[in-house]
Amino acid sequence: MKNHHSMSDELKKGLEGVLVAESELSFIDGDAGRLVYRGYEIEDLARDASYEEVLYLLWHGELPGRADLESFEDEMAAHRDIDDAVMRTVEDLAEADEDPMAAVRTAVSKLSAFDPDADSDPQDREANVRKGRRLTAKVPTIVAAFTRFRQGKEPVEPREDLSHAANFLYMLNDEEPDPVLAETFDMALVLHADHGLNASTFSAMVTSSTLSDLHSAITSAVGTLAGPLHGGANANVMRMLKEVDDSHMEPVDWVQDALERGERVAGFGHRVYNVKDPRAKILGEKSEDLGEAAGDTKWYEMSHAIEEYMAEEKGLAPNVDFYSASTYYQMGIPIDIYTPIFAMSRVGGWIAHVLEQYDDNRLIRPRARYVGPKDLEFPALDER
Numbered sequence: 001m002k003n004h005h006s007m008s009d010e011l012k013k014g015l016e017g018v019l020v021a022e023s024e025l026s027f028i029d030g031d032a033g034r035l036v037y038r039g040y041e042i043e044d045l046a047r048d049a050s051y052e053e054v055l056y057l058l059w060h061g062e063l064p065g066r067a068d069l070e071s072f073e074d075e076m077a078a079h080r081d082i083d084d085a086v087m088r089t090v091e092d093l094a095e096a097d098e099d100p101m102a103a104v105r106t107a108v109s110k111l112s113a114f115d116p117d118a119d120s121d122p123q124d125r126e127a128n129v130r131k132g133r134r135l136t137a138k139v140p141t142i143v144a145a146f147t148r149f150r151q152g153k154e155p156v157e158p159r160e161d162l163s164h165a166a167n168f169l170y171m172l173n174d175e176e177p178d179p180v181l182a183e184t185f186d187m188a189l190v191l192h193a194d195h196g197l198n199a200s201t202f203s204a205m206v207t208s209s210t211l212s213d214l215h216s217a218i219t220s221a222v223g224t225l226a227g228p229l230h231g232g233a234n235a236n237v238m239r240m241l242k243e244v245d246d247s248h249m250e251p252v253d254w255v256q257d258a259l260e261r262g263e264r265v266a267g268f269g270h271r272v273y274n275v276k277d278p279r280a281k282i283l284g285e286k287s288e289d290l291g292e293a294a295g296d297t298k299w300y301e302m303s304h305a306i307e308e309y310m311a312e313e314k315g316l317a318p319n320v321d322f323y324s325a326s327t328y329y330q331m332g333i334p335i336d337i338y339t340p341i342f343a344m345s346r347v348g349g350w351i352a353h354v355l356e357q358y359d360d361n362r363l364i365r366p367r368a369r370y371v372g373p374k375d376l377e378f379p380a381l382d383e384r
Contacts, residue, residue: 011369016271020364021205025058025352026194033275037194038062046282051164051189051345052076055136058194058352059129072133073163079137080158080167082107082145083114087155090142094149101226104340107142108222111135112215122211123358131214132351139347140164143340144171165189168344173332180293181331184286188324191279192342194349196272200225204350208357209364221350222343231339231346237267237325238335241302251305259313267322268310276317283323290330299326 012018027036035042038057045054049063052073056064064072082090089110093103112118115134120127145155148171156171165186169177177185195201204221208214225231244254255265270277284303291297303318303326310316328338 009369015202015366020202021197021357023197023353023356024061025349025356026196028196028272030270030272030274033273033278033281035195035278042191042278043282046187046190046279049190051186051193051348054190054193055348058348059132059355074160076133076137076164077158077160077167079134080141080160082111082138082141086110086114086138086142087145090145090155091149094146097150099226100143100146100336100340101222101231101343103146104139104142104343105219105222105226107146108135108139109215109219111138112213115215118213118215122208122213123361125355125358128214128351128355128358132355135215135218136347136351137164139344140168141171143337143344144168146340147172147334147337169331177331178293180289184290184327185331187286188283188327188341189345191282191320192324192345194346194352197353199227199230200346201350201353204354205357206364208354209361211358211361214351214354217354218347218350221346225343225346226339231342233266233319234321234325234328234338234342235335237321238329238338240266241299241326241329244302244306245298251302252309255306255309256313265306265310265316267318267325268314268316270317270319273317273319277319279320280318280323283320283327284318287323287327287330290327294330299329 024038026038028034037045037054038061040049040057040063045057049057053064053069055076056069056072086107090103090107093106098106111134115131117124117127117131120131122128141155141158148155153174156174158167158171162170162176163182163186166177166182169182169185197205200221203224204217207220208217228236244251247254249257258265284300284307287300287303288297291300303323307318307322310318324342325338328341329335333341
């Protein structure tokens with residue numbers, strides 16, 4: 001018994017490596033650089049599956065047949081518009097120059113007021129899937145509207161005849177996207193949809209483990225994704241690449257200087273992968289195609305040079321943020337909207353994990369080792 005106690009008293013800062021749940025959703029092999037959603041390799045899904053197919057897979061446990069997929073797509077597309085009150089809030093937040101992720105957090109929270117299933121039992125799976133579909137359909141509308149309000153433009157009404165990915169780009173730019181762009185953006189959404197028990201997913205699970213509702217869980221997750229150590233990293237990569245470009249230095253020289261100053265190079269290293277992030281591999285290849293389509297491959301070439309240098313000098317491989325940054329930049333997406341786009345994708349995985357949590361719930365309640373003083377005498381007010 002004594003031995004059991006010493007085991008449970010071992011401190012694991014940041015819960016690193018601690019097993020806290022069983023999940024059927026995504027499997028990561030950090031040494032092999034593998035990512036699998038419900039048994040399917042990420043490479044296959046990125047190449048052949050749409051974001052909607054991946055959502056269906058994550059939420060329902062299997063890939064949809066043609067009829068199921070069509071009704072699922074229609075169901076999602078029908079829920080893209082947001083209530084006027086939510087739209088006014090988005091406009092208010094844009095006018096107040098709110099941080100984009102904070103704006104998403106506030107708007108997502110407000111969506112619950114207009115959800116037809118708002119009063120359902122938190123563990124009602126069917127109601128949660130309906131809520132999840134609506135949430136996932138509406139987040140792109142929020143992000144696009146916020147971006148346009150900030151630019152002094154009117155928001156663009158969603159269209160039901162476009163895919164989830166293409167419709168977002170259409171709402172953002174008020175024109176139908178080039179097919180190469182839409183396809184690449186869809187692929188980026190697929191790549192970001194789920195990734196084990198990352199910080200934002202875990203916070204969604206913690207919230208739902210109290211039997212709080214789905215909107216609360218997703219609001220928690222958005223707040224967690226906002227931080228620079230999690231979702232904010234992709235914006236930092238693009239800021240770095242622009243700095244390199246503005247410096248007129250060779251990318252490798254710039255990185256060398258940064259490392260000598262003791263700075264970290266954005267987009268490298270990962271808590272789970274010890275080799276190249278498989279998602280970075282897929283997006284890196286796409287980034288080159290995008291550059292060629294846009295008639296300028298400089299971002300790809302710069303990224304590639306930095307990647308090779310970091311591998312040789314530091315033994316570090318790029319993570320998904322490293323290539324998603326220049327991918328989004330080449331689509332004309334503002335840099336501080338990258339993390340909201342991450343949220344737009346990951347909301348699918350958050351919902352899937354919350355559904356799992358509700359299906360087999362146990363309140364998540366770790367403990368801390370107390371290291372403060374004990375046995376202090378309480379002094380009277382005048383003696384302090």
